[in-house]
Amino acid sequence: MNLRALQFFFFAAIALFLSVTILRGALSSGTTYSLSFVDIDGNKLSTADGHVTVLVLATTADWEKARAVGDRVPDYCLGNPDYRMITIIRFIRRHIAIGRRIATAFVRHRVNEEAKRLQTRYDAKKIARDARTDIFTVTDFDGSASSQLGEPGGATDFCVFVFGRNGELLAQWHGVPSAKQLAAVVK
Numbered sequence: 001m002n003l004r005a006l007q008f009f010f011f012a013a014i015a016l017f018l019s020v021t022i023l024r025g026a027l028s029s030g031t032t033y034s035l036s037f038v039d040i041d042g043n044k045l046s047t048a049d050g051h052v053t054v055l056v057l058a059t060t061a062d063w064e065k066a067r068a069v070g071d072r073v074p075d076y077c078l079g080n081p082d083y084r085m086i087t088i089i090r091f092i093r094r095h096i097a098i099g100r101r102i103a104t105a106f107v108r109h110r111v112n113e114e115a116k117r118l119q120t121r122y123d124a125k126k127i128a129r130d131a132r133t134d135i136f137t138v139t140d141f142d143g144s145a146s147s148q149l150g151e152p153g154g155a156t157d158f159c160v161f162v163f164g165r166n167g168e169l170l171a172q173w174h175g176v177p178s179a180k181q182l183a184a185v186v187k
Contacts, residue, residue, distance in 0.1 A: 026150045048167025054085040057159040072179040079127035086136040
């Protein structure tokens with residue numbers, strides 16, 4: 001009987017330790033983070049540089065989810081230099097085998113296609129601006145970008161974060177937020 005109790009407490013202690021270790025890496029709403037990235041165009045980006053930043057963490061399989069987040073960004077954010085969306089594409093090990101140059105060329109092609117879609121939205125809103133200059137995409141081959149977000153290099157969860165102008169984490173979702181949820185946070 002004592003051996004069973006000891007096994008139970010040992011298991012409970014291990015489970016508690018693992019849950020604390022996993023949660024320690026997660027970001028906390030209300031905390032300020034100055035995270036830095038460089039996108040595929042060489043732009044240096046930060047979550048604490050005066051923009052409201054919608055940051056999407058995705059894998060190559062999540063294009064549709066990332067597109068859905070972009071489509072749900074409120075119209076007043078479009079072409080507005082106070083707002084920005086950054087998409088981090090996390091490559092899974094099996095994708096790295098195709099080579100960084102080929103993968104980056106593929107990402108650039110997809111970004112240019114998305115820019116055409118966004119440009120039609122800009123044109124409809126009479127925003128006289130090249131939509132491509134407002135698309136920021138970071139390729140994460142080694143997990144360095146996703147690890148800043150508390151995501152271990154092997155994680156494949158789709159995440160959306162919204163950071164305030166000073167880098168304060170305002171909200172985060174492990175899925176695509178509704179247009180209403182996103183608008184409430186970026187206002």
